[in-house]
Amino acid sequence: MSTILGGGRRLLLAVVCAVAVANVYAVQPVLDAAGSDLGLTAGGLGWLVAIGQAGYLAGLVTLVPLGDVLDRRRLIAGHLVLTAAGSAVVAASTTAPLALVGLGVAGMFAVVVQTTVAYTAAVSSPHERGRNIGAVTSGVVVGILGARVVAGFLAGAAGWRSVYAALAAASVILAGLVLISLPADESHEGARGGYRQVIASMGRLVAADRMFRSRAAIAFFVFASFGTLWSGLALPLSAEPWHLTPAQIGLFALAGLAGALGAARAGRWADRGHAGTVTGWALVVLIGSWAFTARTGQSLWLLGAGVILLDLAVQAVHVSNQHLITTARPRQAGSAIGAYMAFYSLGSALGAVTTAWTYATAGWPAACLLGAGYATAALAVCALSPRPHPAGAAAHRPPGSSGELARR
Structure with missing residues (x-):
C-alpha cells in the first residue's frame, strides 16, 4: 500500500x-x-x-x-x-x-x-x-x-x-x-513470521547484507563526527577567550539547524537515483567543515560556518542512507531502520566519550582532528561500498525518468 x-x-x-x-x-x-x-x-x-x-x-x-x-x-x-x-x-x-x-x-x-x-x-x-x-x-x-x-x-x-x-x-x-x-x-x-522472526532478521541483515553493513558503518563514523562536535562544543566556548554562557552556547544550535534543514533536498536527489553521489560529496563537505571548526579560538563566525556545513553534510548522508535501506527492504523497513539506528547511537556515544578525553589531553584542535578523522573513515567506507541493486534502484525511479543508476 x-x-x-x-x-x-x-x-x-x-x-x-x-x-x-x-x-x-x-x-x-x-x-x-x-x-x-x-x-x-x-x-x-x-x-x-x-x-x-x-x-x-x-x-x-x-x-x-x-x-x-x-x-x-x-x-x-x-x-x-x-x-x-x-x-x-x-x-x-x-x-x-x-x-x-x-x-x-x-x-x-x-x-x-x-x-x-x-x-x-x-x-x-x-x-x-x-x-x-x-x-x-x-x-x-x-x-x-x-x-x-x-x-x-x-x-x-x-x-x-x-x-x-x-x-x-x-x-x-x-x-x-x-x-x-x-x-x-x-x-x-x-x-511472513512474527515478532521473533523480525528480531532474528535484524541479525541476519547485519551478517548477510553487504550494502546494509556499509551504510551502517558510514552512519557509525558520521555520527561519531557529529557527536564530537555537539558533545564537546561547550568546552572551548566556555573557556578563554569567549567565556560564553550556556544560553549563548545553545544559540549555535540554530546554525546547525539551518544547515540540517538545508539538506532536505537530499531526499529528492535520492529519488532520482543519486543517493551514492550525494553521500560522497556530503562526506567531503563534512571533512572540510572541521577546518572551520578548528578555528573556534580565533573566530565565532568561522565556527558558525563549520557548524552549518557539518549539519548539512550529516543530514544529507542520513537521508540518503535511509532511502537506500528502506528501498532495498520495504517490507522490513522497521527492523532495517532499527538496526541502522543502533549504529547511529553507538557512533554518537563514541564521539562523545573520545572527545572529552581528547580535549582534556590535547585541546580543541586535537578534538577537531578527531572529528575529521571519523569523517575520513566514513568516506573510506563509502569508497569501498557496493553499488545498489539495479532492479531496486530502477523500481523507485519517478515514472518516465531516465538516466544512469546511482552508484553505491
Whole structure:
C-alpha cells in the first residue's frame, strides 16, 4: 500500500519526530538545575543523560521492529502516549531514582522517531519516498538541536520541570492527531513470521547484507563526527577567550539547524537515483567543515560556518542512507531502520566519550582532528561500498525518468 503524503501530513510526521527526540536531548541544557533539585552530585549528573540514551538504544532493538508486524500508525500513537507518561514522571519526580525511571521510559519510547520514518517509507509513493523521508527526518534535527535552545529558555522562565510537562502534553496531542489525520499502514500485511522472526532478521541483515553493513558503518563514523562536535562544543566556548554562557552556547544550535534543514533536498536527489553521489560529496563537505571548526579560538563566525556545513553534510548522508535501506527492504523497513539506528547511537556515544578525553589531553584542535578523522573513515567506507541493486534502484525511479543508476 502506498499513498501520497501531502504537505500537512509530512509536517505532522516531522513534528512527531521533533517532539519525540527532544525527550532524549532536553535534559542537556537543564542538567545543572535538574541535578541540583534532585540532589545529585556532579559525578552523578551523567546518569541523567546516559539513562535516556540507554533507553533509546534498547527501544531500537525491541520496539522499532514491531512496525513490521503491526499497523505503524497505531504504534506511533501508542508510543507517543508512553513517551508522554515517561516525561510526566520526570516532571513530577521528587527523587533522582524516580526521575531516572521517567527518563529511561521516555528515551525508550522516543524510538517512535524510527517507526515514523519507517511508516513514511511504507506509505509513500515510490517516486516520492526520498523526498518524504528527507522532510520527515528534518524534524529529528529540529528536535535534537532545537531542544537545546527551547529547553534552556523554557527552564529559565518556568523551571526545568516545565520542559518535561510541555513535552508530555505535546506528545499526547500528537498521538491524537496521528490517529485522526494519517492513513493506516497496511504494508505489513502478507509479511511472513512474527515478532521473533523480525528480531532474528535484524541479525541476519547485519551478517548477510553487504550494502546494509556499509551504510551502517558510514552512519557509525558520521555520527561519531557529529557527536564530537555537539558533545564537546561547550568546552572551548566556555573557556578563554569567549567565556560564553550556556544560553549563548545553545544559540549555535540554530546554525546547525539551518544547515540540517538545508539538506532536505537530499531526499529528492535520492529519488532520482543519486543517493551514492550525494553521500560522497556530503562526506567531503563534512571533512572540510572541521577546518572551520578548528578555528573556534580565533573566530565565532568561522565556527558558525563549520557548524552549518557539518549539519548539512550529516543530514544529507542520513537521508540518503535511509532511502537506500528502506528501498532495498520495504517490507522490513522497521527492523532495517532499527538496526541502522543502533549504529547511529553507538557512533554518537563514541564521539562523545573520545572527545572529552581528547580535549582534556590535547585541546580543541586535537578534538577537531578527531572529528575529521571519523569523517575520513566514513568516506573510506563509502569508497569501498557496493553499488545498489539495479532492479531496486530502477523500481523507485519517478515514472518516465531516465538516466544512469546511482552508484553505491
